[in-house]
Amino acid sequence: MKSISRALIIGKHGQLAQALIASKPNKIIATAMGRDDVDIGSLESIIAAIKQTRAELIINTAAYTQVDMAESQRDQAFSVNRDGAGNIALAAKRTQTRLIHLSTDYVFNGKQNKAYCVDDEPSALNVYGASKLAGEQAVIATKYEEVCIVRSSWLYSQFGTNFVKTMLRLMTQQPKLSVIDDQTSCPTSASELGQFIWSLSQQETLAPIYHWSDAGKASWYEFALAIQDMALNLGKLDTRIPIEPISSSQFSSAASRPLFSLLDITASRQIMTAKPWRENLTSVLQQL
Ligand SMILES: NC(=O)C1=CN([C@@H]2O[C@H](COP(=O)(O)OP(=O)(O)OC[C@H]3O[C@@H](n4cnc5c(N)ncnc54)[C@H](OP(=O)(O)O)[C@@H]3O)[C@@H](O)[C@H]2O)C=CC1
Ligand SMILES: Cc1cn([C@H]2C[C@H](O)[C@@H](COP(=O)(O)OP(=O)(O)O[C@H]3O[C@@H](C)C(=O)[C@@H](O)[C@H]3O)O2)c(=O)[nH]c1=O
Incomplete structure (x- = not known):
């Protein structure tokens, strides 16, 4: 195991950055920076942030994440998700700092019917997914061995905006x-x-790509039903309302979304045990 004690989290105000701060082990000193503190469009600005914080680890959570808006704001999405990611990876390489970069299940087109493995071919359906995939490619293009990509799916928490809220x-x-x-x-x-x-950050060596999600699978409809049932049980909602299942074609949205983007997390389970998503949902609802 490595002993990394100083981390720089980029994307300070986002939900994952806040969740990282809340779940940080005591022995790690983490500094979170937002766009006012570091300009991810500038290599020099990122290198200055790494030096200022004496970071041994960078976690890049900064991203353009508005899936529907990205369809009409392609340049902005690529600027953050591809160019920003590439700059951060280059700065990590120049300063020999370990980097964990976040990506998404939406890099896959969802046409497969079994969970996506880390080496399955990505091919995005929407601009957000394409920009995140371009970001992965920019990170990999640095050929820096102390960098890895962590793909995840359907994040929610007490922080920021998300499907549960x-x-x-x-x-x-x-x-x-x-x-x-x-x-x-x-x-x-x-x-x-x-x-x-945080567990991954202390591994002696890194694989190029990891997949992480809670255990199990669900449709958005099943997720919504579980949110309502658990929120009623916990006294977070007073009244049950009808929830109707619909198909994607019945819901008007700017971006197409993959029909099946479950991630295969087998390899990552060696680093940490994944809990069933319903169990984690209960924990988060209790905190809301
Ligand atoms: N949310 C999800 O369901 C999933 C997210 N991911 C990935 O996980 C990561 C974290 O996502 P999450 O925390 O939910 O996203 P959020 O949208 O909550 O946070 C992203 C953060 O990035 C910041 N940001 C955007 N543009 C810039 C920029 N140009 N310079 C600096 N900061 C910028 C935003 O700042 P500001 O608040 O100032 O706009 C925001 O604080 C992302 O890489 C995302 O692609 C992966 C799977 C699922
Ligand atoms: C509000 C609402 C949404 N939906 C659908 C639309 C969509 O297909 C799905 C989820 O809506 P959202 O807008 O929350 O989800 P979306 O922004 O697509 O979520 C994605 O965000 C990015 C950042 C990721 O990386 C992905 O992993 C994923 O979490 O639910 C309904 O069917 N009914 C509703 O009332």
Whole structure:
């Protein structure tokens, strides 16, 4: 095991950055930086941030994550998700700092019917996925052995905005909901992903790519049903509303999303045990 004690988290105000700070082991000193602190468009700015914090590890959580907006803001999405990621990887290589870079299940087109392994061929359906895939390629192109990519799926937490919080809000505002039942992956607790990243950071050697999600699988509809059931049980909701399963074609959205983007997490289970997604959902709802 390595003993890395100083980390720089880029993307300070995002949900994963906040979950990383909340799940950080005591022995690690972490500094989180947002766009006011570091310009990921500038190699010099990133190198200065690494030197200032004397970081031995960078975790890049900064990303353009608005999936539908990205369809009409292609340049902005690629600027952050491809160019920013590439700059951070180059700065990590120049300063010989370990880098963990975050990516997504949306790099896959969802046409497979078994969970995606790390070496399955990615091919994105939407601009967000394409920009994240281009970011992975920019990171890999640095040929730096102390960098790895961690792909995850359907993150939620008490922080930021996410599907769980959106559903809870809509369940108090709408008489009924219609939720897509033909897109399948696995909801993932950002806090559990945070713990996986901290464990990974101490590994002696890194593989190029890891997949991490909670255990199991679900459609957005099944996820919404579980959110409602558990929130009612925990007293976080007062009233049950009807939730209707619909197909992707019945839901109007700018971006196409993969129908099946479940990640195969077999290799990552050697680093940390993945808990069933329903168990993690209960823990997060208790904190809301
Ligand atoms: N959310 C999800 O469901 C999933 C996310 N991922 C990946 O995990 C990572 C973290 O996601 P998550 O925390 O949910 O995302 P968020 O959208 O919550 O956070 C992303 C952060 O990136 C920051 N950011 C955006 N553009 C820039 C920029 N130009 N310079 C500096 N910072 C910038 C944002 O800052 P600001 O607040 O100022 O805009 C925001 O704080 C991302 O790489 C994402 O692709 C992977 C799978 C699922
Ligand atoms: C609000 C709502 C959404 N939906 C659908 C739309 C969509 O297909 C799905 C989820 O909606 P969201 O907008 O929360 O999800 P989306 O932004 O697609 O979530 C993705 O974000 C990026 C950042 C990732 O990397 C992915 O892993 C994934 O988490 O639910 C309904 O069916 N009914 C509804 O009432």
